[in-house]
Structure formats: structure tokens, C-alpha cells
Amino acid sequence: EPEVTQTPSHQVTQMGQEVILRCVPISNHLYFYWYRQILGQKVEFLVSFYNNEISEKSEIFDDQFSVERPDGSNFTLKIRSTKLEDSAMYFCASSHSQGAHNEQFFGPGTRLTVL
Amino acid sequence: AQSVAQPEDQVNVAEGNPLTVKCTYSVSGNPYLFWYVQYPNRGLQFLLKYITGDNLVKGSYGFEAEFNKSQTSFHLKKPSALVSDSALYFCAVRDTLPSGGSYIPTFGRGTSLIVHP
Numbered sequence A: 001e002p003e004v005t006q007t008p009s010h011q012v013t014q015m016g017q018e019v020i021l022r023c024v025p026i027s028n029h030l031y032f033y034w035y036r037q038i039l040g041q042k043v044e045f046l047v048s049f050y051n052n053e054i055s056e057k058s059e060i061f062d063d064q065f066s067v068e069r070p071d072g073s074n075f076t077l078k079i080r081s082t083k084l085e086d087s088a089m090y091f092c093a094s095s096h097s098q099g100a101h102n103e104q105f106f107g108p109g110t111r112l113t114v115l
Numbered sequence B: 001a002q003s004v005a006q007p008e009d010q011v012n013v014a015e016g017n018p019l020t021v022k023c024t025y026s027v028s029g030n031p032y033l034f035w036y037v038q039y040p041n042r043g044l045q046f047l048l049k050y051i052t053g054d055n056l057v058k059g060s061y062g063f064e065a066e067f068n069k070s071q072t073s074f075h076l077k078k079p080s081a082l083v084s085d086s087a088l089y090f091c092a093v094r095d096t097l098p099s100g101g102s103y104i105p106t107f108g109r110g111t112s113l114i115v116h117p
Helices: none
Strands: A005-007 A008-013 A019-024 A033-035 A043-050 A054-058 A064-069 A075-079 A088-095 A110-114 B003-005 B011-015 B019-021 B024-026 B031-038 B044-050 B056-058 B063-070 B075-077 B088-096 B110-115
Touching: A005 A088, A019 A033, A019 A088, A019 A110, A075 A088, A088 B044, A110 B063, B003 B088, B011 B019, B011 B063, B019 B110, B024 B075, B024 B088, B031 B075, B044 B056, B044 B063, B075 B088, B075 B110
Parallel strands: A008 A110, B011 B110
Antiparallel strands: A005 A019, A019 A075, A033 A043, A033 A088, A043 A054, A064 A075, A088 A110, B003 B024, B019 B075, B031 B044, B031 B088, B056 B063, B063 B075, B088 B110
């Protein structure tokens, strides 16, 4: 069964450093998403991406964040200058469509720790 | 606006007993409701969804959920729990009247289900 994969599984970085989180969505999916979950809190939507552009983003997704689909398979989330409060679990997801019946397929997550 | 609440951080149940994981929601229109499960070191996996029709929805691994419009609830249930059901469970809701055209579901904070042998 096809799966969404994410690398690395755990990333430790110093405050102020740039990080890139990588995701490989399911191959025939067209919509891609990033979510995050701060420990003990809700899963929060960050951004959705379709047709090589951002289709929606939340207020969390500020200028420090960017997304890219550099080739036909990878989908990346970049945090330009990490802050302590960026420490969280980051989930990538993909879906074939964005309709009402849509369910998203999630990767295993990347745990980001900012020191 | 749409929101979802999972009032229990943790649910403990003995193997073989029925389990319930609670979820309540708030939407402006009609809800689309989802349950996902997350096993350790894995991503969220889709379990089941309610879009319309029968209030009792059956999903993967023997789970089912009952949509109750008057109580705005969508509790996840299983008649007989297994130790292997121990995981983190997330409820999600999407409004049929998306504010600003958003199709993004809102997730709850998750409920940890622990099934004791």
C-alpha cells in the first residue's frame, strides 16, 4: 500500500538555524499539506499546496516558513530561522482531491527540536 | 467556524471490553467527520468518515462511530478492545459551509487509548 514518507524522523537544531523537512507524498496525489503538533496540543494546519502554489495557509505559516516541490516527488517545508516555539511534530499529508469526501494520507512525522 | 473537542486525554480499557473515544464538534453548516489513528512512529491513518446517510459508520479494524446531530457528537466505538488498539486517536471535522472557501479539516488534540491485557 502506498505511503507518505518523511525524513528525517528527528531533527535537532539550534535556534536561528534553517531547517528543511522533507516529504514524499503518494505518487498520484495532487494536494499536499503540512501540519504540526506541539506536544500535548492539537494538530494544527500550516499550509496546503496544489499545482505548484500555495492554496491555503494558516496564520502560523508566516514569512519564516516556505514550501516547495522541487521535483516530481518531494515536497519540502523550510523554516528559515527557527525559534524555540517551532519545536513540534511536523506531519506531511497528501490527498488525491480536495473535495468533501477527501481523506488525507499522513506521513509518520518529523520531530523538530529547537535548542 | 468549525471546531472539534476530544474531552479525554487518555482512555483506559481492559482487553475484551467495549471502548468509546469521545468527540464533539461545532460547525456552521453540516459536518463532515473523520477519525484517524496514530500508532507509535507512524503517520495518522484514516479509520472512517461520516459524510451523509446512516448515522452509524463502520471503518477499519472493527471500529465504528455514531453521528449524533442533536448532541453534536461523533464518538468512536469498538465492541471488544484489543491490546493492539492502543494508539493515539484523532477526530477531525470539516464544515460544509467553508469559511473563506477553506476545505481544510480541523483536528482535535488526540486521545490516547490504552488497552490493558
